[in-house]
Amino acid sequence: MISKLFIGHVGIGNAVQGEALVANDNFSARYDLDRKKGVFSRKTHKLFNESYVDKVLVLNVAKGGVASAWMFKSMVDSKIAPKALLLNFANPIIAQGAAHANLPLIDRFDVDITTVIKSGYMLNLLPEFGKVEIL
Amino acid sequence: MKLNNLELEIESGKFGEPRRLALEHQKKVGRFFDAKKFVEVSQVHIMADTEALGFSGINFLESFLKENKNERKVWVPTITDPRGADFNSYKKIKQSKKFLDMEARAINAFKSLGVMMTDTCINYQVFMPPVLGEHLAFGDTGSSIYANSVLGARTNFEGGPSALAASFTGRTPMYGLHLERNRIPNKAFLVKFRPSNLSDWGALGGIIGQEMMSYWDMPIIYGLDIRPSSDELKHFGAAMASFGSTPMFHIDGVTPESHIHQNLNIKLKTITNLDLKKFYEGFLPDDNQLDVIVFSAPQLSLDEMRVLSEMLDGKKVHPDISLIVCTASSVKILCDKNNISEKIEGAGGIILEGVCFYNMHAREIGEANGWRRLMSNSAKIANILGGYGYETILNTMEKCVESACKGKIVT
Numbered sequence: 001m002i003s004k005l006f007i008g009h010v011g012i013g014n015a016v017q018g019e020a021l022v023a024n025d026n027f028s029a030r031y032d033l034d035r036k037k038g039v040f041s042r043k044t045h046k047l048f049n050e051s052y053v054d055k056v057l058v059l060n061v062a063k064g065g066v067a068s069a070w071m072f073k074s075m076v077d078s079k080i081a082p083k084a085l086l087l088n089f090a091n092p093i094i095a096q097g098a099a100h101a102n103l104p105l106i107d108r109f110d111v112d113i114t115t116v117i118k119s120g121y122m123l124n125l126l127p128e129f130g131k132v133e134i135l
Numbered sequence: 136m137k138l139n140n141l142e143l144e145i146e147s148g149k150f151g152e153p154r155r156l157a158l159e160h161q162k163k164v165g166r167f168f169d170a171k172k173f174v175e176v177s178q179v180h181i182m183a184d185t186e187a188l189g190f191s192g193i194n195f196l197e198s199f200l201k202e203n204k205n206e207r208k209v210w211v212p213t214i215t216d217p218r219g220a221d222f223n224s225y226k227k228i229k230q231s232k233k234f235l236d237m238e239a240r241a242i243n244a245f246k247s248l249g250v251m252m253t254d255t256c257i258n259y260q261v262f263m264p265p266v267l268g269e270h271l272a273f274g275d276t277g278s279s280i281y282a283n284s285v286l287g288a289r290t291n292f293e294g295g296p297s298a299l300a301a302s303f304t305g306r307t308p309m310y311g312l313h314l315e316r317n318r319i320p321n322k323a324f325l326v327k328f329r330p331s332n333l334s335d336w337g338a339l340g341g342i343i344g345q346e347m348m349s350y351w352d353m354p355i356i357y358g359l360d361i362r363p364s365s366d367e368l369k370h371f372g373a374a375m376a377s378f379g380s381t382p383m384f385h386i387d388g389v390t391p392e393s394h395i396h397q398n399l400n401i402k403l404k405t406i407t408n409l410d411l412k413k414f415y416e417g418f419l420p421d422d423n424q425l426d427v428i429v430f431s432a433p434q435l436s437l438d439e440m441r442v443l444s445e446m447l448d449g450k451k452v453h454p455d456i457s458l459i460v461c462t463a464s465s466v467k468i469l470c471d472k473n474n475i476s477e478k479i480e481g482a483g484g485i486i487l488e489g490v491c492f493y494n495m496h497a498r499e500i501g502e503a504n505g506w507r508r509l510m511s512n513s514a515k516i517a518n519i520l521g522g523y524g525y526e527t528i529l530n531t532m533e534k535c536v537e538s539a540c541k542g543k544i545v546t
Contacts (some may be wrong), residue, residue, distance in 0.1 A: 012167055028380075030187070031522045034498075042522040061349045063380045064519070065276050067187040069294020074189030091350035091380045092164070092311060093294045099163040100296035 004134040006109050006116065008086075011127030012095060013104030017135070018083035020121045021055035023047045024114045027087065027094075028064035029071040038080040056125065057082040058117050062091035072097035084125050086113050086132060106130050136165045136308065137172045145304055151206025153199050157300035164297060165308030173306040174270050174313050176290075178212045180258055181250065181298040182274040184219035184494035185237040192295070193237060196244035207248055209302035214253040214262060215245065216275045217434060217461070217491035227485050228459065229503040234496050250302070254489030255463035256433050259286065260365060262465075267391055270313060272301035276376035277369065277433045277515070279312075283383035285368050287391040289313045292350075292382055311350070312382050318392060320355035320385055322346060323401040328408040329361060332531045333370045333439070336363065337514030338414045340371040342406055344379030355385040355396060357403070363389065366436050373433050374514035418517050418529040423544040425528075426506040428452075428535045431461035431492040432516035439532075440470050444478035446536045452483035453542030457504065464489045492516060498523045510535050510544060 023046035034041035038053040062068075075081035084104035087094065098105035104127045113132075117123065122135040138146060148155045161173070185193065199207045220230055220238045242252060253262055256275045265271055265288035273279040273290040274297075282288040291311040293301060301307045311317055324343055330336045343354050354375075363371065363386070375381045385393040430443060440462055452458045460479060462470070467488040470476040476486055487495075493516055501507070501524055510528040511517055512535055517527040528544055538545045 010166065012163060026380075028522075030493075031519055033522065041524070044521065061380070064377055066182045066274055066292050066294045067184075069296055070183065070187040070189070070192045073195070073296070074187075074191040077191040078189070089349035089351065090167075092168070092291045092297070093380075095167045096160075096164050096294040096297040099160055099167070100294075105167075 006111060006113065006132045008106040008130040008132065009108035010130045011104065011106035012098040013084070013102050013127045015126050015128070016084050016104045017122065017124045018054065018056040020058050020117050020119055020123050021047065021050060021052060022058040022114055022117050022119045024060055026061050026063040027057070027059040028062065029068035029075070031064045035071065035075055035080060052082045053080055054083050056084045056086060056123050058086045058114055060114055061087060061089045062094040066093050069093050069097035069100060072101035072103050076101045076103055086117070088113055106132060136162055136170055142173060151202055153202055153207050154303045157303035160296060160300045161304065161308050165310065168308065168310035170308035170310040172309050174309040175306045176211060176270050176272045176301050178214070178263060178265070178271055179209070179298050179302040180214055180216060180273040180275060180278055181295055181302065182216035183241060183245070183295045184217060185234060185241055186219050186494060186496045187295065188241060190237070193240050193244070196241060200244060200247055209249045210305040211302060212263065213250045213302040214258055215250060216254070216256050217494045218254045218489050219495045221487040221490045224485060224487050228500055230495065230500055231503070253463070255465070256491055257369065257436060257463055260369070260436050261463055272298050272307045274298035277373035279382055280372035280376040280384065281369060283312055284372055284385065284390050317351065318353065318383060320353045320396050320399060321401065322352055322354045323399065323403045324354060324356045325403045325405045326356060326358040327405055328411060330367070333366060334512040334514065334529060334531045335411065336367040337370040337374040337512070338411055338529065339406070340374030341378040341514040341518065342410055342414050343384070344375040344377065344381055346404065347379035347381045350380050350382060352381065353383060354381070355387065355393065355399065357387045359386060359389070366439055369433050370513065374518070377515040377518050415529055418527055419546070420508065420526055420528060420544065424508055425456060425510055425538055425542065425544045426508045427504070428456060428458045428539045429492045429509055429511045429516060430513070430532070430535070431459070431511070432513045432519065434491055435460060435462045435466070437466050437469050440466060440475050440479070443532060444475040446533060447482035447484060448478045450482050450536070450540050452539045455542050456539050457506070458484040458539045459487060459492060460484055461487045461491050493519045493523070501525060510538055
């Protein structure tokens with residue numbers, strides 16, 4: 001049964017379901033991740049040492065450099081990748097990387113998405129319609 | 136998105152599969168950002184170091200080699216950001232040969248597409264500097280923010296796949312910084328101190344970058360009673376883009392579009408010397424142990440190289456410390472010609488060309504050399520390398536050199 005629905009902007013990628021990993025912190029694949037171990041490696045990140053593999057990452061905004069655009073595809077191909085990304089605001093790099101890797105992405109919600117979804121929630125994402133449902 | 140006749144032909148496959156796939160990718164991105172149409176770009180700058188590419192990215196680049204030459208050749212001048220390995224100096228930093236093999240594959244693929252291997256993030260200082268109003272597809276946050284802010288050109292951050300797509304189609308979706316409405320400041324800062332060196336400019340950029348809530352925030356800066364140099368604005372912008380994912384800034388009386396935005400009704404936030412001091416303190420370790428000094432991010436200009444060489448002239452880097460300097464290959468040639476390289480290398484420094492430290496598998500290099508503590512005058516690199524297992528210290532070039540020679544952190 002759907003208990004809650006959030007609407008964002010039309011996103012990228014296919015419909016997907018997965019478990020949320022949430023923090024009110026920002027995101028860059030280059031700055032924050034150990035992409036071999038599949039964990040957050042930046043000591044100051046709120047998800048430090050947490051595994052992001054197969055999780056729906058729910059974070060605030062994109063930050064930093066351009067490398068994520070290539071890195072997402074490499075992460076997806078190596079199967080050490082999040083299942084999807086939900087951000088309050090993506091930047092072009094995150095969107096371009098998601099488009100290249102076919103990694104589901106939705107942003108620009110009608111609420112602060114990091115405050116309404118908790119880690120461990122099961123989510124259903126419909127990027128085509130910009131919709132996220134808590135299951 | 137509305138497509139013109141040429142774009143419809145690209146979409147139909149008339150100009151080959153690489154261009155068709157590129158347009159398909161660009162339409163996805165354009166739709167995400169509500170672009171109504173494409174805009175032609177005059178040049179493309181691609182970030183594609185092998186650490187970011189991985190084997191998956193290299194395979195992607197090589198997949199175009201099977202296409203015929205005309206169909207895989209880029210349509211606009213296309214140049215590259217720093218690479219992930221320096222073939223001449225990799226042994227000096229114990230970089231594994233496996234990374235060179237990856238680089239060689241990527242370079243071969245790029246050349247077959249007609250991409251010019253410039254391997255620099257300071258392209259705006261050394262090649263084809265963009266002009267006011269010119270639309271670009273620049274693929275480095277530092278080069279993008281400089282082009283938008285200092286030169287008045289128009290580009291979004293174009294990550295590797297999108298920059299490559301732009302080089303195939305000669306255009307990019309018209310959203311973000313290509314549109315006037317997204318270049319209007321919505322955050323204002325009054326700076327109450329005078330930055331006195333490159334690391335101060337980087338720190339100021341970092342402080343403002345931290346205040347930006349997303350890519351769509353645009354700062355205007357007041358109170359700077361000096362005319363910054365190209366290198367100062369380079370460090371300022373690179374740090375702001377790094378800490379804030381910010382694609383553009385205005386400085387009142389300095390940047391070319393700042394005069395358009397007068398009488399803005401935005402609350403001023405003051406930045407003082409105390410904020411600067413706190414920023415530096417955020418990078419202070421508990422003790423003075425040091426492993427490596429890095430001058431990079433952005434690559435050093437000819438004048439930065441000259442200044443560094445004069446600071447190092449007649450000195451010796453402590454045997455327990457590595458001192459690394461990254462610059463563009465074109466700058467290195469001039470450094471060789473002007474005895475600059477000689478002074479840096481004579482003091483025991485290592486010059487790497489065509490690379491930037493964080494683009495070159497920094498985690499693996501750190502592990503191979505036992506580097507943990509890293510000192511730099513670049514706020515950008517101090518920010519980035521935290522995720523790579525380094526403890527970073529930010530200070531001036533002068534203090535970095537002093538620390539390198541004494542073998543411990545001097546503040």
